[in-house]
Amino acid sequence: MARTSYPKHEIRILLLEGISQNAVEQFRAAGYSRIDQFDKSLPEDELRRQVADAHFIGIRSRTQLTAEVLGEARRLLAVGCFCIGTSQVDLDAAERLGIPVFNAPYSNTRSVAELVVAEAIMLMRGIPRKNAACHRGGWEKSAAGSHEARGKTIGIVGYGHIGTQVGLIAENLGMRVLFHDIEAKLALGNARPVDSLDSLLEQSDVVTLHVPETPATRLMIGEPQLSRMRRGSHLINASRGSVVDIEALAAALRSGHLGGTAVDVFPVEPKGNDDVFESPLAGIDNALLTPHIGGSTLEAQDNIGLEVAAKLVRYSDNGSTLSAVNFPEVTLPEHTGSRRLLHIHRNVPGMMSRVNGIFSQRNVNIDGQYLRTHPEVGYVVIDVDASEEQATELKEELAAIDGTLRTRILY
Numbered sequence: 099m100a101r102t103s104y105p106k107h108e109i110r111i112l113l114l115e116g117i118s119q120n121a122v123e124q125f126r127a128a129g130y131s132r133i134d135q136f137d138k139s140l141p142e143d144e145l146r147r148q149v150a151d152a153h154f155i156g157i158r159s160r161t162q163l164t165a166e167v168l169g170e171a172r173r174l175l176a177v178g179c180f181c182i183g184t185s186q187v188d189l190d191a192a193e194r195l196g197i198p199v200f201n202a203p204y205s206n207t208r209s210v211a212e213l214v215v216a217e218a219i220m221l222m223r224g225i226p227r228k229n230a231a232c233h234r235g236g237w238e239k240s241a242a243g244s245h246e247a248r249g250k251t252i253g254i255v256g257y258g259h260i261g262t263q264v265g266l267i268a269e270n271l272g273m274r275v276l277f278h279d280i281e282a283k284l285a286l287g288n289a290r291p292v293d294s295l296d297s298l299l300e301q302s303d304v305v306t307l308h309v310p311e312t313p314a315t316r317l318m319i320g321e322p323q324l325s326r327m328r329r330g331s332h333l334i335n336a337s338r339g340s341v342v343d344i345e346a347l348a349a350a351l352r353s354g355h356l357g358g359t360a361v362d363v364f365p366v367e368p369k370g371n372d373d374v375f376e377s378p379l380a381g382i383d384n385a386l387l388t389p390h391i392g393g394s395t396l397e398a399q400d401n402i403g404l405e406v407a408a409k410l411v412r413y414s415d416n417g418s419t420l421s422a423v424n425f426p427e428v429t430l431p432e433h434t435g436s437r438r439l440l441h442i443h444r445n446v447p448g449m450m451s452r453v454n455g456i457f458s459q460r461n462v463n464i465d466g467q468y469l470r471t472h473p474e475v476g477y478v479v480i481d482v483d484a485s486e487e488q489a490t491e492l493k494e495e496l497a498a499i500d501g502t503l504r505t506r507i508l509y
């Protein structure tokens with residue numbers, strides 16, 4: 099088995115938030131045995147203690163890897179987000195520290211889309227309210243305010259991976275599909291783009307949000323947007339809690355302007371299943387609330403476990419950063435027969451001549467060199483024909499170059 103610059107049994111993998119056992123098996127199969135698992139996210143002081151000697155960290159959406167927390171993770175080689183969203187990690191800080199971040203961009207897409215379309219049907223039939231009444235001994239048998247999905251309009255905000263899947267399933271139910279995105283997007287099926295968010299809100303019977311968490315999407319649905327929605331229409335949010343002004347949403351439900359809502363993500367979410375959930379929407383019967391489980395199917399979690407663990411193992415064993423979300427992407431061949439040196443550095447003028455100078459001074463033959471840069475950070479991988487001792491000395495010299503962020507040898 100290939101040796102890394104650390105023996106594999108010394109590499110500590112920290113997995114938080116109940117990451118799938120598939121990931122653990124994938125790490126073990128690749129020879130990594132030092133794996134610590136927690137089923138929830140950790141309070142910040144405990145998180146700082148745990149990350150201090152971790153080489154890899156696996157998280158889901160709850161763990162905040164801020165610049166301060168990352169700054170304490172001195173041994174950290176890479177982060178795996180076992181989910182789609184990566185806004186819980188300070189990606190720029192991670193890059194500046196030489197830490198690539200990986201995620202699973204599609205593995206739970208279908209799970210979210212299926213839930214959203216099911217919720218759209220439930221909302222149009224008034225099921226959340228009728229269900230709540232039944233639990234209290236009530237009996238609201240009535241067609242008032244109940245509608246078929248067929249022929250109704252669903253408005254999708256953010257027509258990316260999830261948004262397009264929602265559109266395709268909804269169209270198969272006979273719904274009219276409109277979407278709004280800041281990028282030009284290929285419309286699938288009979289879906290139609292609209293020229294503004296307001297126009298989408300005004301035309302839709304159900305609006306569903308599938309944007310990432312960014313400064314531009316923060317509170318993009320507030321009182322002015324809710325009041326543009328049709329009276330009796332419905333809002334679904336399975337994107338991020340920061341996208342909707344939740345107090346304004348509660349007010350729109352209480353006033354009867356909105357017919358109902360389904361919300362899976364909240365501005366503040368409990369750290370784990372033992373903690374208490376509180377929300378301004380709690381107790382409102384026509385609000386269908388779920389505990390951030392859009393992507394929580396066994397199929398999705400198994401696939402995510404395999405996908406992200408495989409990316410971390412590949413980076414550890416081979417150096418490949420293909421599909422990293424914050425980092426220069428270097429795709430690498432296997433390195434049988436040569437030593438591989440990895441050098442992550444600040445992207446400053448003269449860096450590569452200093453790197454290459456070390457090899458020419460020592461008269462070491464370079465078998466292959468792979469370089470990719472971002473404005474602030476560069477990543478170069480050098481395969482050399484050198485003994486283990488020579489490679490170790492080369493690594494020390496590379497590490498001493500001013501502007502070096504991380505170095506590693508793969509044997």
Ligand SMILES: NC(=O)C1=CN([C@@H]2O[C@H](COP(=O)(O)OP(=O)(O)OC[C@H]3O[C@@H](n4cnc5c(N)ncnc54)[C@H](O)[C@@H]3O)[C@@H](O)[C@H]2O)C=CC1
Pocket residue numbers: 182183184203206207210255256257258259260261278279280281308309310311312314315336337338362363390391392393394
């Ligand atoms: N509830 C859950 O369990 C899950 C939630 N998510 C959330 O869903 C989000 C979307 O996921 P994907 O569809 O895979 O992402 P994606 O990146 O494929 O699609 C996002 C789309 O939103 C568009 N967009 C960005 N800013 C916008 C704006 N201001 N206005 C309109 N459109 C905008 C983008 O151009 C893109 O087309 C994730 O970022 C994550 O936060 C993802 C998976 C599970």
Ligand SMILES: O=C(O)CCC(=O)C(=O)O
Pocket residue numbers: 158159160180181182183184206390393394
């Ligand atoms: O399942 C999770 O923990 C998070 C799902 C999610 O929000 C994502 O994939 O972005």
